[in-house]
Amino acid sequence: MFPPIPNASVAGEASRPRFSERDLxxxxxSEVALPTTRLTEIAKLIDVTKCIGCxxxxxxxxxxxxxxxxxxxxxxxxxxxxxxxxxTFTLMRFTEWDNPESGHLEWLIxxxxxxxxxxxxxxxxxxxxxxxxxxxxxxxxxxxxxxxGCGYCIKGCPFNxxxxxxxxxxxxxxxxxxxxxxxxxxxxCQKACPTQxxxxxxxxxxxxxxxxxxxxxKSRGFEHAGLYDPPGVGGTHVMYVLHHADKPSLYAGLxxxxxxxxxxxxxxxxxxxFGMALMGAAALAGLAHYAVAGPNKVTEEDEDSxxxxxxxxxxxxxxxxx
Amino acid sequence: xxxxxxHGAPADIQSGDAVSGTHPVxxxxxxxxxxxxxxxxxxxxILLAVSGMSLFTPNLFFLTGLFSGxxxxxxxxxxxxxxxxxxxxxxxxxxxxxxxxxQADRTxxxxxxxxxxxxxxxxxxxxxxxxxxxFVFWSMSALILVLISTGIVIWDQYFSPFTTIxxxxxxxxxxxxxxxFAICVWIIHVYAAIWVKGTFSxxxxxxxxxxxxxxxxxxxxxxxVVKVDGSKAAEIPHPHSATGxxxxxxxxx
Numbered sequence: 001m002f003p004p005i006p007n008a009s010v011a012g013e014a015s016r017p018r019f020s021e022r023d024l025x026x027x028x029x030s031e032v033a034l035p036t037t038r039l040t041e042i043a044k045l046i047d048v049t050k051c052i053g054c055x056x057x058x059x060x061x062x063x064x065x066x067x068x069x070x071x072x073x074x075x076x077x078x079x080x081x082x083x084x085x086x087x088t089f090t091l092m093r094f095t096e097w098d099n100p101e102s103g104h105l106e107w108l109i110x111x112x113x114x115x116x117x118x119x120x121x122x123x124x125x126x127x128x129x130x131x132x133x134x135x136x137x138x139x140x141x142x143x144x145x146x147x148x149g150c151g152y153c154i155k156g157c158p159f160n161x162x163x164x165x166x167x168x169x170x171x172x173x174x175x176x177x178x179x180x181x182x183x184x185x186x187x188x189c190q191k192a193c194p195t196q197x198x199x200x201x202x203x204x205x206x207x208x209x210x211x212x213x214x215x216x217x218k219s220r221g222f223e224h225a226g227l228y229d230p231p232g233v234g235g236t237h238v239m240y241v242l243h244h245a246d247k248p249s250l251y252a253g254l255x256x257x258x259x260x261x262x263x264x265x266x267x268x269x270x271x272x273x274f275g276m277a278l279m280g281a282a283a284l285a286g287l288a289h290y291a292v293a294g295p296n297k298v299t300e301e302d303e304d305s306x307x308x309x310x311x312x313x314x315x316x317x318x319x320x321x322x
Numbered sequence: 323x324x325x326x327x328x329h330g331a332p333a334d335i336q337s338g339d340a341v342s343g344t345h346p347v348x349x350x351x352x353x354x355x356x357x358x359x360x361x362x363x364x365x366x367x368i369l370l371a372v373s374g375m376s377l378f379t380p381n382l383f384f385l386t387g388l389f390s391g392x393x394x395x396x397x398x399x400x401x402x403x404x405x406x407x408x409x410x411x412x413x414x415x416x417x418x419x420x421x422x423x424x425q426a427d428r429t430x431x432x433x434x435x436x437x438x439x440x441x442x443x444x445x446x447x448x449x450x451x452x453x454x455x456x457f458v459f460w461s462m463s464a465l466i467l468v469l470i471s472t473g474i475v476i477w478d479q480y481f482s483p484f485t486t487i488x489x490x491x492x493x494x495x496x497x498x499x500x501x502x503f504a505i506c507v508w509i510i511h512v513y514a515a516i517w518v519k520g521t522f523s524x525x526x527x528x529x530x531x532x533x534x535x536x537x538x539x540x541x542x543x544x545x546x547v548v549k550v551d552g553s554k555a556a557e558i559p560h561p562h563s564a565t566g567x568x569x570x571x572x573x574x575x
Contacts, residue, residue, distance in 0.1 A: 129380060148386075148391075299533065309532075
């Protein structure tokens with residue numbers, strides 16, 4: 001068993017946040033001065049093989065974040081609601097998979113939600129300064145007072161996570177319970193999990209724990225068991241232990257090799273510079289042309305010719321008709 | 323609308339185009355409705371460029387302040403886009419026929435060096451629009467079509483369920499590129515009006531001087547003179563008396 005996180009201290013000191021704006025490593029649409037000391041990277045490890053699908057994590061998330069999901073419909077499946085919403089930051093996704101090798105019907109349950117990428121696509125795409133931030137401990141968080149609700153984060157995210165609220169028109173997703181972690185607690189979902197399918201600690205601790213779990217799974221015949229910490233996004237601060245790490249997409253479409261879309265990189269990279277340069281060049285070309293060629297002025301003769309034409313005394317044949 | 327086609331000329335004469343006075347000659351180029359239509363289009367295009375660029379690069383995000391913040395900028399931009407689209411559509415209906423390419427455009431383009439050097443003497447006589455103006459017209463038409471269609475795809479508030487994220491990514495990139503080109507075309511359009519003196523009054527008062535029309539759109543001016551003065555042109559020996567559009571339906575009675 002992974003040692004549980006001790007209950008929060010009630011001492012006065014303990015309630016002081018352990019990280020703040022000073023610990024930002026990235027801030028959307030802004031430059032930040034990198035902090036001199038970096039926090040230890042934290043991570044949440046979701047051991048899919050230990051999950052029993054009880055949705056205690058989903059409930060805990062709603063409760064801690066004071067969110068209220070509308071009463072929905074029974075679609076005949078366990079997923080409820082059917083997708084992430086502005087209120088459902090985390091969602092149990094259930095997949096039935098007929099394993100062709102073993103002949104077993106496997107029930108794969110994955111807790112979906114923000115992966116807290118080291119290279120966050122949402123933050124890259126965000127046009128609003130300070131609406132999305134990344135702390136040096138790895139947490140990617142949304143600041144709603146700066147969010148403009150444009151939905152660019154949705155386009156940037158390789159995991160299809162953020163959702164825009166129809167009420168306040170800002171984007172929502174898992175915060176990794178940054179408010180709890182700031183005061184030495186674990187995330188609410190982790191605290192609620194009855195089977196330790198969710199554990200929380202430093203990223204190194206989580207990797208070591210995953211290693212231990214994978215060894216155990218392999219000894220039980222899951223030869224492809226492994227850790228999901230996708231390098232395409234620089235690794236994540238929410239990681240999975242999967243029994244079939246060779247086929248992540250089995251788990252309700254978890255991307256096999258996620259990375260920020262090339263289209264998003266082009267849009268946020270070269271297009272920006274190309275665009276500003278082209279528009280600047282067009283304006284400069286105008287100035288330069290005016291300086292060199294000068295204005296094109298109508299002459300007195302032009303006016304006279306027009307007058308002659310209008311009074312019907314134009315004897316000059318039209319050009320090109322001679 | 324069939325009779326005048328035989329000369330191929332009055333395709334570029336539009337409702338309201340007319341010559342009045344002799345010294346100085348005044349040429350009516352845009353009637354009030356066309357001017358109002360133009361300025362609504364212009365205002366919405368400028369507002370769109372400013373709000374769009376503020377979301378395009380962080381360096382210009384401060385421009386959202388003009389729309390009372392990011393949320394409002396995001397909200398209002400697509401609505402202004404609709405105004406632009408419908409307003410420009412009307413302009414398109416007004417102007418498309420006069421912007422059809424003709425043989426003289428080719429000659430004019432071949433002498434683009436002379437055009438840029440203000441050497442107008444050796445250029446062909448042109449109708450209401452030259453090839454540069456036609457380029458502005460058609461490229462804006464195409465770009466606005468791209469902008470409205472991609473804009474709707476990325477208008478998440480109402481249209482997010484209808485397309486995939488992959489399609490939205492492509493749409494947002496295409497939207498940015500089309501906007502960049504549209505702004506460049508707009509710069510060309512505005513610069514041309516500054517460079518070629520006497521142009522602005524066409525869109526402010528609807529009138530240009532005869533000299534301006536003679537210098538830049540002589541074929542159009544000749545057509546208008548003939549139109550106004552059809553009977554007189556038939557009496558006086560005149561190179562264009564043969565083209566008197568006595569059957570023109572637009573001819574004032």
